[in-house]
Amino acid sequence: MSExxxxxxxxxxxxxxxxxxxxxxxxxxxxxxxxxxxxxxNGVVRKNPRAIGFIGPHGVRRIDRSGLQQGGQSPGxxxxxxxxxxTVTIDAPAFLVAVVPxxxxxxxxxxxxxxxxxxxxxxxxxxxxxxxxxxxxxxxxKEDALGEAGVDRVVHLxxxxxSGFAPEARLAVLSAVEREMAPRFWLxxxxxxxxxxxxxxxxxxLGERAATGVWQVEADHDAPLGWQCTARGGAGSLDIQRPxxxxxxxxxxxxxxxxxxxxxxxxxxxxxxxxxxxSRIEDLGxxxxxxxxxxxxxxEFILSGGNGVKEWDAFHHAAKVLGATEGASRxxxxxxxxxxxxxxxxxxxxxTARVYVAVGISGAIQHLQGIQRCDKVVAINLDxxxxxxxxxxxxxxxxxxQILAALVAMVEQQRGGQRDAA
Amino acid sequence: xxxxxxxxxxxxxxxxxxxxxxxxxxRAEQDARGLELALAMEAxxxxxxxxxxxxxxxxxxxxxxxxGYLGMGLxxxxxxxxxxxxxAIPALATHLATxxxxxxxxxxxxxxxxxxxxxxxxLAERLGWPLVNGLAAVESVENGVVTLxxxxxxxxxxRLKVRLPAIIxxxxxxxxxxxxxxxxxxxxxxxxxxxxxxxxxxxxQWHLAPARKRPKRLKIVKSASARDRFKAAASKSEGxxxxxxxxxxxxxxxxxxxxxxxxxxxxx
Numbered sequence: 001m002s003e004x005x006x007x008x009x010x011x012x013x014x015x016x017x018x019x020x021x022x023x024x025x026x027x028x029x030x031x032x033x034x035x036x037x038x039x040x041x042n043g044v045v046r047k048n049p050r051a052i053g054f055i056g057p058h059g060v061r062r063i064d065r066s067g068l069q070q071g072g073q074s075p076g077x078x079x080x081x082x083x084x085x086x087t088v089t090i091d092a093p094a095f096l097v098a099v100v101p102x103x104x105x106x107x108x109x110x111x112x113x114x115x116x117x118x119x120x121x122x123x124x125x126x127x128x129x130x131x132x133x134x135x136x137x138x139x140x141x142k143e144d145a146l147g148e149a150g151v152d153r154v155v156h157l158x159x160x161x162x163s164g165f166a167p168e169a170r171l172a173v174l175s176a177v178e179r180e181m182a183p184r185f186w187l188x189x190x191x192x193x194x195x196x197x198x199x200x201x202x203x204x205x206l207g208e209r210a211a212t213g214v215w216q217v218e219a220d221h222d223a224p225l226g227w228q229c230t231a232r233g234g235a236g237s238l239d240i241q242r243p244x245x246x247x248x249x250x251x252x253x254x255x256x257x258x259x260x261x262x263x264x265x266x267x268x269x270x271x272x273x274x275x276x277x278x279s280r281i282e283d284l285g286x287x288x289x290x291x292x293x294x295x296x297x298x299x300e301f302i303l304s305g306g307n308g309v310k311e312w313d314a315f316h317h318a319a320k321v322l323g324a325t326e327g328a329s330r331x332x333x334x335x336x337x338x339x340x341x342x343x344x345x346x347x348x349x350x351x352t353a354r355v356y357v358a359v360g361i362s363g364a365i366q367h368l369q370g371i372q373r374c375d376k377v378v379a380i381n382l383d384x385x386x387x388x389x390x391x392x393x394x395x396x397x398x399x400x401x402q403i404l405a406a407l408v409a410m411v412e413q414q415r416g417g418q419r420d421a422a
Numbered sequence: 423x424x425x426x427x428x429x430x431x432x433x434x435x436x437x438x439x440x441x442x443x444x445x446x447x448x449r450a451e452q453d454a455r456g457l458e459l460a461l462a463m464e465a466x467x468x469x470x471x472x473x474x475x476x477x478x479x480x481x482x483x484x485x486x487x488x489x490g491y492l493g494m495g496l497x498x499x500x501x502x503x504x505x506x507x508x509x510a511i512p513a514l515a516t517h518l519a520t521x522x523x524x525x526x527x528x529x530x531x532x533x534x535x536x537x538x539x540x541x542x543x544x545l546a547e548r549l550g551w552p553l554v555n556g557l558a559a560v561e562s563v564e565n566g567v568v569t570l571x572x573x574x575x576x577x578x579x580x581r582l583k584v585r586l587p588a589i590i591x592x593x594x595x596x597x598x599x600x601x602x603x604x605x606x607x608x609x610x611x612x613x614x615x616x617x618x619x620x621x622x623x624x625x626x627q628w629h630l631a632p633a634r635k636r637p638k639r640l641k642i643v644k645s646a647s648a649r650d651r652f653k654a655a656a657s658k659s660e661g662x663x664x665x666x667x668x669x670x671x672x673x674x675x676x677x678x679x680x681x682x683x684x685x686x687x688x689x690x
């Protein structure tokens with residue numbers, strides 16, 4: 001290309017003339033996407049103040065000065081905003097902080113993330129000599145954001161014998177990690193049947209008096225390991241301040257989760273083989289529990305019916321086949337289709353289900369409050385504009401009776417197939 | 423051939439509880455559930471012998487609390503007497519090693535003092551016995567193997583087989599304790615056992631204070647632009663907006679739901 005700037009007087013004239021029918025297109029061409037700015041003939045940036053902003057809902061021009069509305073740039077800018085985490089790699093860590101997350105349902109729980117945040121705080125306290133966070137994971141998992149959660153190294157054991165209730169096998173692994181890597185701290189979540197059990201076993205195996213129910217950690221140079229912690233004791237009635245021991249079991253919200261950095265999450269394998277000793281505890285697997293007997297606030301999977309359910313027998317049958325606990329909206333309870341103790345919402349029960357299927361429920365605000373803590377919400381409804389559709393992770397618009405019938409048929413068919421195969 | 427049902431020796435470890443509002447000594451909630459479990463076993467399995475153990479000082483307050491357990495249907499209990507501030511673990515471990523019960527039942531954690539819930543684990547480690555926590559029910563005892571139901575979160579249960587001798591710890595999932603009867607509680611007797619008290623020196627060094635309310639977590643929005651921070655503070659959260667299936671046949675809709683349920687692993 002030549003260095004000479006070629007001018008097109010006609011186009012410039014159109015660009016100046018706001019009333020010209022081609023004004024907008026010419027401006028767009030001259031500015032390379034952003035209509036309000038373009039490079040003038042002498043290399044000066046020209047601005048069209050009238051092209052800035054957009055017309056708001058009341059017909060008033062609104063100007064957004066955050067730079068997000070600049071036509072051509074926006075996708076790139078959004079991508080950059082999403083990818084603003086700093087990448088950190090710690091090649092030669094001064095020490096290790098071992099974390100054993102619960103991985104409920106194969107993903108990091110919010111308590112696990114808080115715990116990793118705490119581990120990061122402990123590891124990064126001295127910027128010159130950063131420690132590395134090692135996560136020890138048992139069984140299969142679906143988590144792909146370990147690095148984002150602050151994990152530098154991962155020891156992942158996928159063997160069958162660590163699944164279910166296998167405290168002795170898991171403890172053998174943790175002991176092997178202790179021998180091989182000698183982490184300075186062991187952090188576990190103080191959650192029943194997860195870290196609470198394993199962590200106490202580990203602390204006694206290591207001969208440490210673990211701090212349990214830790215909810216605050218502060219740097220303290222007088223303490224042997226440089227940290228002071230505050231722990232809940234005496235059934236939640238006491239705060240115990242003590243030096244942080246090597247093994248600590250932390251409560252939820254003990255620290256802020258990591259959100260500024262991305263770590264390597266590099267996989268490690270243990271060099272020593274783990275001894276398989278005969279376990280004195282045999283896991284016979286989960287027992288089928290009658291879902292109707294499970295309290296609504298702790299049920300894992302709820303099928304909830306509302307005003308849109310017309311055939312209640314089919315609804316009850318579907319709940320039975322799916323193995324779901326039944327819930328109901330206030331309307332269904334008021335109309336006498338369900339018992340009062342099955343009501344979900346502000347006036348009923350605040351549920352914590354992992355999967356909540358709302359059938360024919362439009363989603364009154366009281367109901368949506370009651371399902372705030374549910375992970376996945378599935379809505380089956382006739383009205384695509386109702387509030388529960390906005391909350392739902394999956395919404396199916398259609399007749400609930402037919403969809404439930406199809407779902408039941410599908411589940412029964414799959415179960416039948418499995419039984420034939422076995 | 424019907425195997426002859428033989429009772430086993432059960433030791434129940436009890437502690438002095440603390441009423442959450444008044445702070446008065448009482449029978450501890452979880453330990454009482456443990457004793458209830460043992461009494462239920464005695465009814466199921468004739469010949470089961472229950473011995474109740476407590477390590478701690480003997481004074482009026484603790485005696486009243488301990489009689490709360492005795493009123494549940496026991497005639498006597500063993501008190502390992504030691505001064506306030508002593509470590510209960512060595513005394514209990516020594517006593518259990520000599521008395522050699524086949525099953526030890528404890529509450530998950532104490533209601534006063536450190537309340538760390540480490541005691542059952544410490545006993546298991548010292549005695550070398552297997553330990554199961556979060557127990558919901560004892561199903562059967564056969565040939566030195568006990569079948570248990572362990573409580574999982576969300577009302578689920580898991581069946582475990584454990585070789586005796588074993589330690590089991592009980593929390594809120596176990597059946598609720600029966601009422602304590604006043605007359606039998608008055609008539610029951612204590613048998614004292616001598617111990618070599620060891621002071622808990624570590625606990626004495628820590629600073630214990632009444633629990634203060636934990637600060638509520640603030641929603642911190644870290645963003646470069648003031649507009650984003652303002653929007654996060656002022657606007658109502660929109661929700662992520664999930665997948666919406668319109669104009670699908672019931673089968674396609676059911677298929678999508680089935681896939682999600684499978685992914686979340688809630689179908690059994």
